[in-house]
Amino acid sequence: MGDFLETDEKVLISLCKRGDLSAYDRLMQRYEKKVYALCFRMVGNQDDAADLAQEAFLKAFRALSSFNGQAQFSTWLYRIVTNTCLDEQRRQARRPQLLSLDKPLNTEDGQLLLTLPAEASDPLDTALSQETEAEIKTLLSMLPASQRIVLVLRDMEGYSYEEIAQILNINGGTVKSRLNRARARLRDLYLKKEELFRPTVHLNRKERRDRL
Amino acid sequence: MSCEKFTKNMGAYLDCVLSGKELSEFQEHLSVCNTCRQEAEELQSMFSWLKQAGELTPPKDLRKSVLAELKKEQGRKGIRSFPGFSYAAPAAVVLIMLVVGNLSLLLPLHVSDAVPMRAAYQQESGTVTPPADAIIYTEDSPDNEQVSEKSELSSEVERNPSPRLLVLNLVLIPLFLFFSLRFQQNRKEAG
Numbered sequence: 001m002g003d004f005l006e007t008d009e010k011v012l013i014s015l016c017k018r019g020d021l022s023a024y025d026r027l028m029q030r031y032e033k034k035v036y037a038l039c040f041r042m043v044g045n046q047d048d049a050a051d052l053a054q055e056a057f058l059k060a061f062r063a064l065s066s067f068n069g070q071a072q073f074s075t076w077l078y079r080i081v082t083n084t085c086l087d088e089q090r091r092q093a094r095r096p097q098l099l100s101l102d103k104p105l106n107t108e109d110g111q112l113l114l115t116l117p118a119e120a121s122d123p124l125d126t127a128l129s130q131e132t133e134a135e136i137k138t139l140l141s142m143l144p145a146s147q148r149i150v151l152v153l154r155d156m157e158g159y160s161y162e163e164i165a166q167i168l169n170i171n172g173g174t175v176k177s178r179l180n181r182a183r184a185r186l187r188d189l190y191l192k193k194e195e196l197f198r199p200t201v202h203l204n205r206k207e208r209r210d211r212l
Numbered sequence: 213m214s215c216e217k218f219t220k221n222m223g224a225y226l227d228c229v230l231s232g233k234e235l236s237e238f239q240e241h242l243s244v245c246n247t248c249r250q251e252a253e254e255l256q257s258m259f260s261w262l263k264q265a266g267e268l269t270p271p272k273d274l275r276k277s278v279l280a281e282l283k284k285e286q287g288r289k290g291i292r293s294f295p296g297f298s299y300a301a302p303a304a305v306v307l308i309m310l311v312v313g314n315l316s317l318l319l320p321l322h323v324s325d326a327v328p329m330r331a332a333y334q335q336e337s338g339t340v341t342p343p344a345d346a347i348i349y350t351e352d353s354p355d356n357e358q359v360s361e362k363s364e365l366s367s368e369v370e371r372n373p374s375p376r377l378l379v380l381n382l383v384l385i386p387l388f389l390f391f392s393l394r395f396q397q398n399r400k401e402a403g
């Protein structure tokens with residue numbers, strides 16, 4: 001079964017190299033869920049995630065002629081996806097910060113969070129899981145992109161250390177240490193989340209000092 | 213008790229990739245060290261919190277919009293996607309330029325050859341009856357008539373080449389720029 005799929009994929013890829021778009025449609029169908037999930041976990045909103053996934057798929061098709069089959073196609077594709085996401089994060093970091101309601105703001109008092117009701121999507125979703133989803137999104141956005149990507153790949157998308165090393169083109173040791181740092185940081189945020197998500201927004205420096 | 217060497221392995225332990233002696237040592241340490249045990253528990257709790265993240269569904273038109281964009285690109289390429297076109301076009305431009313450039317060079321070459329001749333002749337014709345020393349120059353040519361014929365031709369040519377060259381350059385330079393830009397675009401799209 002796995003062998004068949006692999007052969008089938010090779011056929012699809014060689015058709016794509018000759019410009020066959022219906023073959024590319026089938027290839028995308030296999031990966032769109034994972035590609036989109038990766039983009040969403042990196043940017044935290046549907047519109048940007050869809051844009052990034054589209055951009056990555058376009059880049060992949062244009063670059064297919066350089067894919068020589070030495071690496072797994074999935075690894076090659078995810079590398080394009082993560083690069084696209086990281087480039088976008090870099091671009092956004094360079095841009096002057098706009099006030100965004102669902103992102104943490106850095107004030108001189110420390111971090112200030114405005115929490116809004118999670119976006120209504122699937123009516124079947126319970127309020128609880130929507131809340132968790134919003135929390136995850138917010139706390140992930142507080143990690144540096146290079147740590148976030150490793151944590152998302154490992155702890156949310158379930159890739160092995162080796163796969164992550166290949167996707168990000170870094171060595172295994174770097175994966176390990178970056179993952180450890182990312183987890184430690186996210187754990188700290190996770191333990192403080194009740195405090196972070198408390199509805200009242202922020203205490204000024206004096207009040208905070210008094211409380212402590 | 214040094215926890216450092218164990219915290220380094222915490223990730224591997226939680227990912228179940230620790231084995232053998234390392235694993236048994238780690239487990240032994242956890243049974244006696246509250247700090248590390250607490251850290252492991254906190255991380256486990258964070259993992260199960262992360263696992264609550266729902267499955268994500270890509271937008272329905274994701275593939276469709278990718279394919280639409282690619283179709284547009286393929287249409288735009290059209291003839292350009294013919295293999296070797298990207299090399300053929302600039303090669304043709306270079307060839308045309310060589311041919312035209314040589315043609316345009318032929319004329320000024322003729323002129324520059326003729327100039328000293330004409331200058332010499334003008335010196336001669338300045339006087340109605342050429343002095344005796346002028347014969348030294350005309351001695352080389354079979355007769356004086358031929359020299360005068362040549363100089364008439366060359367003086368006519370000399371009036372023409374600069375506007376002709378100007379026109380050629382006016383045509384060639386934009387043509388060259390146009391094609392080199394197109395070439396670069398092709399390369400970019402292909403890359």
Ligand SMILES: [Zn+2]
Nearest residue numbers: 215245247248
């Ligand atoms: Zn310990």
